[in-house]
Amino acid sequence: MKIGELxxxxxxxxxxxxxYERAGLLSETTxxxxxxxxxxxTHAERLSFIRHCRSLDMTLDEIRVLLxxxxxxxxxxxxxxALLDEHIGHVAARIRELRTLERQLKGLRDLCQEAQDAAHCxxxxxxxxxxxxxxxxxxxxxxGAHGRSVERKAIKDKRK
Amino acid sequence: MKIGELxxxxxxxxxxxxxYERAGLLSETTxxxxxxxxxxxTHAERLSFIRHCRSLDMTLDEIRVLLxxxxxxxxxxxxxxALLDEHIGHVAARIRELRTLERQLKGLRDLCQEAQDAAHCxxxxxxxxxxxxxxxxxxxxxxGAHGRSVERKAIKDKRK
DNA sequence: ATAAACCCTGTAGCAACTAAAGAGTCAAGC
DNA sequence: GCTTGACTCTTTAGTTGCTACAGGGTTTAT
Numbered sequence: 001m002k003i004g005e006l007x008x009x010x011x012x013x014x015x016x017x018x019x020y021e022r023a024g025l026l027s028e029t030t031x032x033x034x035x036x037x038x039x040x041x042t043h044a045e046r047l048s049f050i051r052h053c054r055s056l057d058m059t060l061d062e063i064r065v066l067l068x069x070x071x072x073x074x075x076x077x078x079x080x081x082a083l084l085d086e087h088i089g090h091v092a093a094r095i096r097e098l099r100t101l102e103r104q105l106k107g108l109r110d111l112c113q114e115a116q117d118a119a120h121c122x123x124x125x126x127x128x129x130x131x132x133x134x135x136x137x138x139x140x141x142x143x144g145a146h147g148r149s150v151e152r153k154a155i156k157d158k159r160k
Numbered sequence: 161m162k163i164g165e166l167x168x169x170x171x172x173x174x175x176x177x178x179x180y181e182r183a184g185l186l187s188e189t190t191x192x193x194x195x196x197x198x199x200x201x202t203h204a205e206r207l208s209f210i211r212h213c214r215s216l217d218m219t220l221d222e223i224r225v226l227l228x229x230x231x232x233x234x235x236x237x238x239x240x241x242a243l244l245d246e247h248i249g250h251v252a253a254r255i256r257e258l259r260t261l262e263r264q265l266k267g268l269r270d271l272c273q274e275a276q277d278a279a280h281c282x283x284x285x286x287x288x289x290x291x292x293x294x295x296x297x298x299x300x301x302x303x304g305a306h307g308r309s310v311e312r313k314a315i316k317d318k319r320k
Numbered sequence: 321a322t323a324a325a326c327c328c329t330g331t332a333g334c335a336a337c338t339a340a341a342g343a344g345t346c347a348a349g350c
Numbered sequence: 351g352c353t354t355g356a357c358t359c360t361t362t363a364g365t366t367g368c369t370a371c372a373g374g375g376t377t378t379a380t
Contacts, residue, residue: 004326014327015369023367034376036327049288056268057261060367070284077281081272084283088265095258098251101217105248108216112241118229121237123244127226128209143303164357174358175338183336194345196358220336303335 006039010047017047023060025050025067046070058087059141090141166199170207177207183220185210185227218247219301250301 007014020026026046029037049070053063062083069080111122118124167174180186186206189197209230213223222243229240271282 002327013369016367018328019368032376034327036376045288052287052289054367056265066284066287069281070288077272077276077284080281080283081269084265084269088262088269091258091262091265095255095262098255098258102248102251102255105216105244105251109241109244109248112237116237118232118235118237118240121229121240123240124226124230124237127212128205128230129212162358173338176336178359179337192345194358196345214336 001039001044003037003039006044006047009044010051012047012051020047020050025060025063056087057091062087094143161199161204163197163199166204166207169204170211172207172211180207180210185220185223216247217251222247254303 001009003014003017006012007017017026021028026043029039029043031037046067049067050063053066058066065083066080069077108123108126111126161169163174163177166172167177177186181188186203189199189203191197206227209227210223213226218226225243226240229235229237268283268286271286
């Protein structure tokens with residue numbers, strides 16, 4: 001099948017498939033005379049594996065490790081367990097961070113119950129205070145509060 | 161004070177301060193004869209405000225909105241409340257997502273209790289299965305499972 | 321024959337920085 | 351006066367995991 005069909009079969013975007021090839025997650029395929037990539041069932045399975053891992057929020061580096069084990073079926077899979085345990089640890093850590101964050105935000109929100117002028121807004125005044133040192137940057141690899149949504153808006157990074 | 165002193169005073173990196181200036185969060189300052197930026201107390205306060213917001217995982221866009229209110233103290237601050245409510249909603253949504261993810265990962269982990277050869281590893285076999293459609297991409301802006309840690313390793317994006 | 325639908329490569333953009341190159345400035349010590 | 355070192359400047363590129371072009375070529379259907 002051609003790349004568009006593979007894309008449809010796995011629910012992946014065409015560009016993402018080519019990106020995975022460049023990133024070394026999918027090997028380069030044979031091409032048609034017209035230079036089109038051709039894929040078979042094994043490619044579809046491998047891509048499904050990758051997408052499944054991604055839906056579990058693993059990084060491409062982590063997935064590379066898992067793929068190495070899939071490609072060497074006689075190896076001992078103890079490292080797979082370890083990788084997964086570590087990943088679970090990261091997720092748990094991020095949940096704890098976000099819970100703390102949620103508490104802080106709710107506390108902040110309580111400082112201004114009804115709309116008034118900004119000069120007396122408890123929220124703005126509190127945010128202007130010093131301190132508050134330790135942010136939420138833990139050792140894990142779970143992202144901050146802002147996910148992969150579609151609210152891109154063009155940054156005004158105005159360097160002439 | 162010079163940029164290094166401001167950096168020390170607020171616990172911010174020098175490059176980050178210059179980045180905020182480019183991004184329009186800090187206005188351009190006066191310079192010395194030798195072209196060094198000079199800051200006063202108001203700059204330190206504004207930067208503290210920004211860093212405080214960042215420690216609460218707000219985006220620079222959200223902070224821009226808050227700064228606009230700080231700069232216009234007679235405006236009604238109802239939008240501040242709304243912004244904060246929305247942000248709290250995003251955090252709460254991300255926590256729910258990560259809890260689901262954690263459950264899935266733990267279920268996966270249970271499939272392989274002790275190390276064996278990869279061909280019979282329940283984890284790898286499960287990940288190779290089809291399906292698992294809906295990932296964790298909700299509407300909010302809270303990041304995935306991998307945070308702002310220091311585990312960068314150079315991607316092998318081998319384009320010749 | 322030609323238009324539409326697909327495919328190709330290469331490059332730039334997103335968030336919020338971080339790092340490094342290459343150059344200039346300033347104060348202190350000899 | 352001159353050097354050394356610490357600081358600063360601008361500009362550019364890297365990080366993650368894509369996404370979206372531009373500017374072409376190929377295939378398929380009419």
